[in-house]
Amino acid sequence: GLMTQPSDQNIVATNGTSMTVAVPLVTTNTSGIFGIGNQRLSSVGYQQYNNSNGWPNRFTDVGSGNLSVGSNQPSTNATAKLSVPTTSGTYYYQLKLTYNNGSPKTVYSDVFAITVVPKPIDATGLVVTANQKSVLWGQQIGLNAQPMPTNSTATIGWRANPSDPKFGVFSSTSGQKTSFTTKAPANERDAVLQNDSGTPINLTATATNSDHSTVEGTASATLGGVYPITVQRGENFNVKPDALNGVQYPSNPDFRWFIYKDQTGTTEYTPSTSEHLVQNTDTLQWQNVQAPQGKLYYQLVVTFNKGTSSAFSWYTNIAPLTITATNPELHAVPNLQFALSSGTNPTIADFYKPNGVMMQYAPSKMVNTANWDGNNAGVLAITSGGSQWRLNVQFSPFKNMTTQRNLGGSSGGTAAFSLHFADGTTMAAKDDSQPVTLYNGATQNVTTTTSTDTSLKIPQTASIQPGTYQSTATWTLVKAP
Structure with missing residues (x-):
C-alpha cells in the first residue's frame, strides 16, 4: 500500500x-x-x-x-x-x-x-509618487510605488529619511501602496516647527527581485506647509497652505493663524487699528499691512474636536514674514528756464561768440501742459517710504519749437547743464538723452529747491534759427541702491 x-x-x-x-x-x-x-x-x-x-x-x-x-x-x-x-x-x-x-x-x-x-518578473525600475508634496505636521501622505514593468513580482518595502519616528510612521512598510502619517509635535511652538521653509523628508521604496537585486524610487515631501514671504507695508495679502487644497478633514476644523515677533513664538504681533487681519479661516488675510519694516513670523494651527478630550491638531512650520518699506515716490520736479544773467534772452549774436553763451536758471513762468509734471517753484520732492532709492534725469536734445530743428544736430549733446540744489546736491548733464544719477543709494526724504547757481552752457554755434528752444527732462525714481 x-x-x-x-x-x-x-x-x-x-x-x-x-x-x-x-x-x-x-x-x-x-x-x-x-x-x-x-x-x-x-x-x-x-x-x-x-x-x-x-x-x-x-x-x-x-x-x-x-x-x-x-x-x-x-x-x-x-x-x-x-x-x-x-x-x-x-x-x-x-x-x-x-x-x-x-x-x-x-x-x-x-x-x-x-x-x-507566478513566474518571477524582475523590476527594472520603480516610480514612486506622493499625493502631497507639502503637508502640515500631523497630515498623512499617500504613497504609491509602481514597478516597471507593471506586472513585476518583486517585493516592495518602504523606508523614510530621516528615519526618526518623531517625523512620522508608515501604515505599512511593505506593499505597492502605503501611507506615511506625519507626527504632530506637542504644541505649536515646538522646536521642530521653527524652520523657515519646513522640514524635507524622502520616502523611498525598494523593489527586491527573486535574485535579490534591487531597484529604488523616492518621493520627496516637505513637512510644514508654509514658506518665507515678503510683503510691502501698506499692501494687502493673503496666504493659504497648498496642503489644504482639496483636503478631506478628519472632523470639523478650527483654524487659528498666529503672527509672531520671533520664530520661537514667544511674543505675538498686535496689529494697529488701521490694519485688518482674518485669522480664523484656512487663509490668512491681512489688509493694509502697517507692521514696521523687518521680520515677523507666521503659523497656522488646525485643531479638530476642539474642547474635547480627543482634540488633536495639525501644525505648519513657523515661517518668516518679511515686511519691506513702501515704494519711494517722486512728488515734484522743477521746470527749468534759462536766460542771460541780465534776465534777458540771448540773441543770435550771443551764440556766435567764441566762448558760446552761458545762461543762468531763473524761476520759471512756463505754463504747464497736460503732459508736464514739473513745477515753476523749482521744487524737487521725494518721499522714500523707508526704501533705498536712486534718482536719474536725462535731457532730450534742445529743439526749436517752431521749426522742430535740433540745436547741435539730431543727437544733441552740445548743451551742458550744471544743476545745483539747495541741499548741496550737484550734477552735470548734457542734452543727449543719456541718464545721469542725481541721488544714489539714498534712504531719506528729499524736499529741496533749484539753486540760482544752476546754469546752461551752449558752445559757439555757427548756425542757429531764432525762436524758443526746449528740452524735455525725464526724471526716473528707482527703488534700488
Missing part, C-alpha cells in the same frame, strides 16, 4: 496553460514467493477538486510514461507526474493507486495541495 502520503507543494508557473508536476511517493513493493504475495504499483490516477462542482469522483490515469516505480523491496520510491494549471492559485488533488496483485488492490491517498505561484 501507500506508505508515505503526498506532501503539499509550491510550484513556480511555467509558460503555457498547464505544466507537469512530479508527486513523490513511497509504496510497498514485494515479489512474494512463487508469485504469491506479489504487490507492485501498476498505475496512478488523480482527481482535482473544483471550487464550483466539488470532487468529480473520476480519476485520470497519469499514464505509464508519467509513472516511475523503483525496484527496492519491501518498499520503494515512486513518482507520478500530474498535469497542473499554470494559473496562480492553490489546487487540491487526490491519488488513486492500483496494484497488480495483493490486497488491497486499490489505495486512495489523502488530499494534498499544489500551490502555483
Whole structure:
C-alpha cells in the first residue's frame, strides 16, 4: 500500500496553460514467493477538486510514461507526474493507486495541495509618487510605488529619511501602496516647527527581485506647509497652505493663524487699528499691512474636536514674514528756464561768440501742459517710504519749437547743464538723452529747491534759427541702491 502520503507543494508557473508536476511517493513493493504475495504499483490516477462542482469522483490515469516505480523491496520510491494549471492559485488533488496483485488492490491517498505561484518578473525600475508634496505636521501622505514593468513580482518595502519616528510612521512598510502619517509635535511652538521653509523628508521604496537585486524610487515631501514671504507695508495679502487644497478633514476644523515677533513664538504681533487681519479661516488675510519694516513670523494651527478630550491638531512650520518699506515716490520736479544773467534772452549774436553763451536758471513762468509734471517753484520732492532709492534725469536734445530743428544736430549733446540744489546736491548733464544719477543709494526724504547757481552752457554755434528752444527732462525714481 501507500506508505508515505503526498506532501503539499509550491510550484513556480511555467509558460503555457498547464505544466507537469512530479508527486513523490513511497509504496510497498514485494515479489512474494512463487508469485504469491506479489504487490507492485501498476498505475496512478488523480482527481482535482473544483471550487464550483466539488470532487468529480473520476480519476485520470497519469499514464505509464508519467509513472516511475523503483525496484527496492519491501518498499520503494515512486513518482507520478500530474498535469497542473499554470494559473496562480492553490489546487487540491487526490491519488488513486492500483496494484497488480495483493490486497488491497486499490489505495486512495489523502488530499494534498499544489500551490502555483507566478513566474518571477524582475523590476527594472520603480516610480514612486506622493499625493502631497507639502503637508502640515500631523497630515498623512499617500504613497504609491509602481514597478516597471507593471506586472513585476518583486517585493516592495518602504523606508523614510530621516528615519526618526518623531517625523512620522508608515501604515505599512511593505506593499505597492502605503501611507506615511506625519507626527504632530506637542504644541505649536515646538522646536521642530521653527524652520523657515519646513522640514524635507524622502520616502523611498525598494523593489527586491527573486535574485535579490534591487531597484529604488523616492518621493520627496516637505513637512510644514508654509514658506518665507515678503510683503510691502501698506499692501494687502493673503496666504493659504497648498496642503489644504482639496483636503478631506478628519472632523470639523478650527483654524487659528498666529503672527509672531520671533520664530520661537514667544511674543505675538498686535496689529494697529488701521490694519485688518482674518485669522480664523484656512487663509490668512491681512489688509493694509502697517507692521514696521523687518521680520515677523507666521503659523497656522488646525485643531479638530476642539474642547474635547480627543482634540488633536495639525501644525505648519513657523515661517518668516518679511515686511519691506513702501515704494519711494517722486512728488515734484522743477521746470527749468534759462536766460542771460541780465534776465534777458540771448540773441543770435550771443551764440556766435567764441566762448558760446552761458545762461543762468531763473524761476520759471512756463505754463504747464497736460503732459508736464514739473513745477515753476523749482521744487524737487521725494518721499522714500523707508526704501533705498536712486534718482536719474536725462535731457532730450534742445529743439526749436517752431521749426522742430535740433540745436547741435539730431543727437544733441552740445548743451551742458550744471544743476545745483539747495541741499548741496550737484550734477552735470548734457542734452543727449543719456541718464545721469542725481541721488544714489539714498534712504531719506528729499524736499529741496533749484539753486540760482544752476546754469546752461551752449558752445559757439555757427548756425542757429531764432525762436524758443526746449528740452524735455525725464526724471526716473528707482527703488534700488
